[in-house]
Amino acid sequence: MAVREVKVCLLGESGVGKSSIVLRFVNDSFKPALESTIGASFMTKRLDVDGVSYQFQIWDTAGQEKATFRTVKDWVRELKRNCTTDLVLAIAGNKSDLNDLREVRVREAEEYAQSIGAHFIETSALSAINVPQLFKAIAEELPPEDSISVRPGSTVHLRRHDENKETQTSCCGSKKSR
Ligand code: GTP
Ligand code: MG
Numbered sequence: 001m002a003v004r005e006v007k008v009c010l011l012g013e014s015g016v017g018k019s020s021i022v023l024r025f026v027n028d029s030f031k032p033a034l035e036s037t038i039g040a041s042f043m044t045k046r047l048d049v050d051g052v053s054y055q056f057q058i059w060d061t062a063g064q065e066k067a068t069f070r071t072v073k074d075w076v077r078e079l080k081r082n083c084t085t086d087l088v089l090a091i092a093g094n095k096s097d098l099n100d101l102r103e104v105r106v107r108e109a110e111e112y113a114q115s116i117g118a119h120f121i122e123t124s125a126l127s128a129i130n131v132p133q134l135f136k137a138i139a140e141e142l143p144p145e146d147s148i149s150v151r152p153g154s155t156v157h158l159r160r161h162d163e164n165k166e167t168q169t170s171c172c173g174s175k176k177s178r
Pocket of ligand 1: 012013014015016017018019020021031032033034035036037038061062063064094095096097098123124125126127
């Protein structure tokens with residue numbers, strides 16, 4: 001089976017459960033007293049979806065401040081400002097096991113997600129609810145590999161002066177000679 005590599009970056013405020021989601025997805029485990037992430041951590045996990053094998057390369061970043069729903073919007077704004085490639089966005093409403101302490105209504109979160117073309121899913125790393133489904137939803141949103149285009153400006157043309165061959169490379173893509 002062909003393996004498709006997918007780079008995933010988890011963003012969000014400190015304590016929302018990013019590392020716990022990764023731990024649940026990668027190891028199917030939960031640590032109640034997980035240390036706050038310093039810098040970023042990296043993990044990989046393979047998941048088969050509809051006959052395709054996806055190798056998730058997951059960057060788990062360190063959140064900075066206390067979490068509020070408003071800051072999800074700030075993350076998305078920041079992301080769109082800085083990212084030149086096409087993105088698949090998914091919003092996880094984590095800690096769904098703490099329904100009594102709910103701060104964001106499902107409807108509100110769904111409407112926001114829809115407005116930015118993101119997938120929304122409620123998860124619980126603690127209770128093992130919907131965590132693989134979050135990554136499955138990302139895989140399902142990926143464009144077919146042969147349809148991925150490199151945008152003008154993100155390509156660097158390199159020409160070796162001793163040969164009349166041109167090498168094309170993109171910032172995070174593979175290198176190909178032609
Ligand atoms: P930073 O690394 O500081 O950015 O935080 P983080 O987003 O990685 O959060 P982390 O996974 O470390 O979890 C923070 C706290 O929330 C920990 O005490 C976890 O045990 C708890 N937690 C994470 N996920 C869940 C969940 O689904 N339900 C409940 N009840 N607690 C959770
Ligand atoms: Mg963390």
